[in-house]
Amino acid sequence: MPETTTPVSPKAFASEWPTWCPRCGDFGVLSALQKAAAQLGLSPDDVVVVSGIGCSGKINSYFRSYGLHTLHGRSVPVAQGVKLANPQLTVIAAGGDGDGYGIGAGHFMHAVRRNVDVTYLVMDNQVYGLTKGQTSPTSPQGFHSPTTPNGSADNPVHPLRVALANGCTWIGQGFSGDPNKLSALMVQAIQHRGFSLLNVFSPCVTYRATIEENGEKLDVYQWFKNHLYSLDESYNPHDRGTAFSLLLEHNDLVTGVIYEDTTTAPYDSFLPGYTTTPMAELAVPLEEDSFAKMAAQFQ
């Protein structure tokens, strides 16, 4: 880090104008991320956003940095590879609920327990948007959609509980209707050394514009505003049991830092011989001495 840093503007992280629907929750996520990156004094050249497929996966088309737009459900393994190959980069994986908790659920769970220093940003809108409104893994039971015309039979995934149960070292949840708080959460998630999961309620205003409650259709933003419980300073995020109780009590509708483990070392600290040197610089032939020692074991 240089001794004096010129303040970075969030605009440094802006590229083309998004093609998302007006009022899409992902706008709030994008601006919060731009603000967080600026606040952290990052350079677009040192950030990699690895995204999945879906409306959310387009985020690195609009966020200026190095971007790798991958496959449906596959952003998290790619992001871990990027980070391990060059730990000097800030690596953010991003995608939606279908991407991370459906087709990519296996990768998600194992990334949680592996604890590579990657921030995983999930734009959870509880519906498949880009493919036009089908049921997603976080859609509530009974959700009517083209693929579940009689209401979905499946129970929704509880991603925060999955993460908590598998030893995720940083778990937060935000709401794109509250971009200031969301941005502050992103700053903390990125700063955390280890795998951080930031689930963001990021409404789809096209395929889940309203939520029915007591026979009344509420605007999706209003519904979240009515139900989200915002954690204050009195909450201690360092106890897993408390975090579990909190999620159960509020049916996961909580925003803030839900759990933080600052004592468990990240994955790379368990790799013998691993250094912070970017592996691009290690891609050289073996030295004579190492080569000879390795060859000797075959004699």
Add this chain to the structure above:
Amino acid sequence: MRSELVWKVGGEQGSGIEKPGEVFLTACNRLGYYTFGYRNFMSRIKGGHTNYQVRISHRPVSAVGDHTDVLVIDAKGAQESIDRNLAEMSDGGVILADTTMKATVPEGARVQLMTVPFHGIAGELGSDLYWNMVAMGATSAVTGLNLDAFRELVQKTFGRKGEQIVQTNYAALERGYNYIKEHYADVPHLQIAPISHPQVRPSLEGDYAAAFGALAGGCRFLAAYPITPASMIMEWMAREVPKVGGAVVQAEDEMSAVLMAIGANYAGARAMTSTSGPGFSLMQEALGLAGLTETPLVIVDVQRAGPATGLPTKPEQGDVNEMVYGSHGEIPRVVIAPGTIEECFYDMAEAFNLADRHQCPVIVAMDLTLGMGKMTVENFDLSRIRIDRGKIMRSEDIRALTDGFLRYLDQPDGISPRALPGTKGAAHLSSADEHDWEGRITEEQEIRTRIHDKRLRKVASVDFPGITWHGVQDPNLLLVGFGSTTGPMCEAAERLNAAGERVSVLQVRRLWPFPAEEVQPVLERCPHVVVCEHNATGQLAHLIRAECGGPELPGLRKYDGDPFRPAEIERVGKEVLNNARDNNTRIA
């Protein structure tokens, strides 16, 4: 005295049969013989029959032996060991068995059974583990192999454990040796001539050679999921990478493994994954990601017998189609096929140059016999390893650009310079959606067509040997194959040539882009061709025909889970040539 001998140990799986096999191979290698070891095992931890065949010779050998001359069998599972291996025994071969075994050798079998109290002697020496060395001593007495080589190995292996262990092992060797000498007459026809000036060469499996080659070529990242017969690559890397810096990650599945390797390559590492058929199938989607984003990637597929779980511990070459054509859509790729253990080493190092140069997936096609077969090789030469990272722009190169950086800039050779993340002023998007020259997602028809062409054009300039030719230029019979069939094909050709025929071998070294310009004229020139491959449908033969045209090629196809024996290919070669003479077809 003979110049070649085939020895085998057989017994119940899980009872430690691998150990005596390793000891025998290593000792013979140290005596200066060329060795070839092949483990025949089943997909279970305990139970069932397993055996380890070691062929030793005065000249290089790269195929499983046709016959076994000396068979050592453990007391456990003795009858099964005899039943399963008797047909493979050479006339006058010797079976060395424990005296307590209840098994019998059928009447009329042309083998000699010698019983030795392997376990009795071992028990007297204090541990059943010593039976290995008793068996080595007995082997030495039957074959004339110098007992000192085994003593040396004992010293090397157990020296650290103290003098008493070393001395007890010596005693086990000597008692096994003496028992045979006291109870049985010498077997003159099994005596193998010693190597007069032994030179100790490396002996190793193709998996280890590939892993070593990768490291030598600058690979410092491997993500993989355990799978037979590729696990040894991962295990070796996990042990050795920490010594030079880097990371070996056991991924949750093969999708994750290949994706991590793609991420690491994208970030500038030389990164790979290693797998076998089932895992390679799971990687198909990700192949397209590397192809479309133009990210270098190296995948080793140590093929095994499929489909599905198939015969997980047996050899096959059934993934040719998948390696060459697999993944939806169309991507540039390179598929190279080492056929010897030396080639596993050098080709792996070169695979990273190809991946970096062409910015696409490079698949290294191996197979179980090559990956797990253990062979004496010449010393590897580090000075032959070159590193070429292809077109990479650094921050200063970016600064010098007048029009800004275009990641997918159209180029005559299709290869656009890349900038690794972290490079100043070159932040860009790499998308698995179709994109424009800058990297932005697009559905414009004209761009789509041009950029798709650009990508596919990239591999036209691949510089890697297409074929290796073994033998005379104008043979009457040409044997064609790749990978581990190369060894037995060459041996069959040698034998046929020794009998007055003109037979050569065409080893395909590059499956994709297929070297049609080299193969087609050869096929036209050779009156008779047999494509030898380990699959039922003739995948290599069809690839050749698709790329070179011409009539369907006769094939020798083996898919019973057993590696080719030189004698099988020799027999078919002779048949083809005899039929040709009988039918007066074209023959020089």
